[in-house]
Amino acid sequence: MYPENPAMAGAGRIHMPRSLKIIACALVAFVVMPIAKAADVEEWLMRINEAAASRSFVGNFVYVHDNQIEAMHVVRRIRNGMLQERLYALNGDAREVVRDEDRVWCFIPDRNLGVHDYRQSSESGFPRIMSEDLETLSRNYRFEMGGTARIAGRMAQQIRVMPADRFRYGYDLWADSETGLLLRSDLVNDSGQSVEQYMFVNIEIDGEISDHELESVTSRENLVWYGMDLPNMSAEVESPVWRVQSLPAGYRLSKHIRRMNPMKLEEEEHMVFTDGLSSVSIFIKAPGEKQSGMAGLSRMGAVHAYRETVADHWITVMGEVPARTVEHLAKAIVHQP
Structure with missing residues (x-):
């Protein structure tokens, strides 16, 4: 998710995506598989949709861009259809984002700054794709099943999404074989290079998450708040x-x-x-x-x-x-x- 507001770009740029963003790649062994039928791709995209809408998890992921690595801790709970999420930067400048279905709080203590805003989308992570959308998407993208690999200690299935022109990036997606949850996502340019990558290094899926784990660890006091x-x-x-x-x-x-x-x-x-x-x-x-x-x-x-x-x-x-x-x-x- 790119920032929904340019004023939030510095604060909210620890989004989970639609892209999730390689540590020790040399340790990952790829098992090449034949290109699968369109029905298999559709089934996996539907599984990714379902997991994004229903799975709770706690974990750490890395975000790789511009020769930099950012490490993030994330807690995400979905209870009775309601989403709550907390992201906390583990390296670099201190940053934290807490959000629910309607609102976002960004904590930037190094700048003595806090920002409160209303979410313009209820979704988090990979864009929702309904089965009726696949025919439309196929006009601008080509979908292929890839191999399997071990990511964050779990087996994952690769789905390649290749653009038809140079007005959009491609996607290299890796979904958890058991739950369908995205464990890694690369945005790929027209030269086949990854321009942005998210990847979990550890994750616990569907465990019990307390209210305390969703509370900010950064104090609200002494911050100058905007939008409260x-x-x-x-x-x-x-x-x-x-x-x-x-x-x-x-x-x-x-x-x-x-x-x-x-x-x-x-x-x-x-x-x-x-x-x-x-x-x-x-x-x-x-x-x-x-x-x-x-x-x-x-x-x-x-x-x-x-x-x-x-x-x-x-x-x-x-x-x-x-x-x-x-x-x-x-x-x-x-x-x-």
Whole structure:
């Protein structure tokens, strides 16, 4: 999950994904298997969906990007259909994220900072794929069964997801053979290189998780909090004046809301475009105080962002997609009042 708000990028960039992100790869022996039938791929994708929606777990995973390794501890509980989650950075700057179905709290004690926001999606992890979506996805991706490997002490099945063009990354997924839970996920560029990787190094699935394990270990005191008193003001935009004139094949508008930025208490529009796997967000801010950051392209791991002004508004396009995708959308957005 890329950050849902660019103001949260530094705080919330310890997301679980849709991508989960290799320690001692030399120890992992791959067993090559024949390419399986489409029905086998569909069955595994459905298992991944079901596991993401129903499995609780506690574990540690590594996130590898830009020649860096970040180690994270995660506690995730699903009880009576309700999701609660806590992530805690084990190396580097102290960071912690606590979230439930509706809200997110980000703790950044090294900066004396805390951010509270409302979740714009109820999902965590790999995007939900329904069986009726597979035909649509097959126009932009090719799916193959891969081999098996041992990850975090458990056997895992590989599923390769290969893009049809250069406007989206590929995925190299490894799902737990017993439960279907994702144990490793790589985003792969058009050269076949991993640009971002999540991988569990240990995990306990479906054990009992206490309320205490979901409480933040970082004290709320002495932090300057943003957004704590901010009501959930997101609303669908009924008469949009912003449009993207041309989209890469397969992408469609899935959400267009108006919301408050918890860091600056400024109203912004948020558009989300997806092809069913890859997603791109566009944030639109009205003229106001001088905006921080520079125009043009930037990158962190697999996340690319492109900023520029259109009709005196700041436009930020970002997502776990190639640079050409965010630039394409930034150049295609128009203001039509």
